[in-house]
Amino acid sequence: MKGTSSIPRRILVVRGGAIGDFVLTLPVLPALRAAHPQAGLAVLGSRECGELAVAGGLADEARCLEGREWAGFFVEDGVCDEGAREWLAGFDWVISFLHDPDGVFETNVRAACDARFVVGCHRPLDGAGESAAKVLLRALEPLGITDACAVPKLKLSPTEPSEPKGDVLAVHPGSGSEAKNWPEENWAEFLSQWLEEMDAELLLVGGEAEAERVARLSARLPRARHRVLLHAPLVEVARALSGCRAFVGHDSGITHLAAAVGLPGVVLWAATDAVVWRPPSDAMELLQQPIAPDAVLCAVKTFFN
Known part of the structure; x- marks a missing residue:
């Protein structure tokens, strides 16, 4: 055999x-x-x-x-x-x-x-x-394979020059479960404060589960300061994330993807077992919900200093 x-x-x-x-x-x-x-x-x-x-x-x-x-x-x-x-x-x-x-x-x-x-x-x-x-x-x-590295790592070149690069904060304001999500008004306040205080753009990432939420948040932001990536193929999302500076999201697959391509960031954690399900990356900081938008803002700013 x-x-x-x-x-x-x-x-x-x-x-x-x-x-x-x-x-x-x-x-x-x-x-x-x-x-x-x-x-x-x-x-x-x-x-x-x-x-x-x-x-x-x-x-x-x-x-x-x-x-x-x-x-x-x-x-x-x-x-x-x-x-x-x-x-x-x-x-x-x-x-x-x-x-x-x-x-x-x-x-x-x-x-x-x-x-x-x-x-x-x-x-x-x-x-x-x-x-x-x-x-x-x-x-x-x-x-016979033991002691292998248990940190997911994915190397992809960033997208074309027209895609966001450099001082860009990627955010994924949804997940597959509403129970994991930070309230939408908190997201709106955080994103508004971010653009007011930081000289950095935003990339809003979304799929089918949060399409309406992403659309509502996008409508409240200046067009020149943000871009929306909605329903994009996973490889395209990974390449776009690779061109960003940091990430904010929930307990979701996109958060795991962001960690795998090497982004530092903040994960707004809810109720699942963090020891088991958090991204196994030292660059991702967990903040337990409920948490105020200004506290998230302070945490994310450290990645742009």
Whole structure:
């Protein structure tokens, strides 16, 4: 069997979930690359997250798990796409972080190829006492990979010269849960104070969950001092963030992305377990909600001194 080989030629990492889940799993890729630099690395996950891994040089190839060809792999005794089976047959190791409680996906993958199949943690539990990234990295221990860096890092060149660069503060005033969000009026006051007191521009980032909130906040700001990046592809968002000086956001996937591209910043934390879910970056400062806009302003100013 190929899976018995200690020197894999091709490795597949399978990861579903939201943006933050994927970013926290990123350290798995450079750890595999460092241990087996000769091996080809592929990602099977969401289209945008896969593109992000390839653009950042962390993976050589990516395929979209949401494609129709993968539907049969989630059905017991399902009819699995022949093209997908052939692609899987080229891997020596498959490392899956999918939620697969009944082992249906694993069984179908094993039937399609003789790769070594390793099951990683799908979602670390609150109260785990350590960063989710560290928990996720433990999937590599059976493969002899230990003590790898658990800080997600993503290197992307900033966007074209027309995009914001230099003294720009990026903000993401939303998240996938309203319970995590700082009140909109606080955001409005903070952004207004920022433009009054600082000679720096703003980049407002938003997706579907906070599109209306971003639009309302943008309408209250001078057009010449800010830019909105709404519903943009994830790689474009990452490149835009790479050209900024600092970041402010909530417990969200975009905050994890900002930390991964190396931005310092402030995270307005709500109720989730910070030990597990905070970005594992020393450059990101957590401020516990409720907190006043002027306190956030003082914290963010330090990144522009």
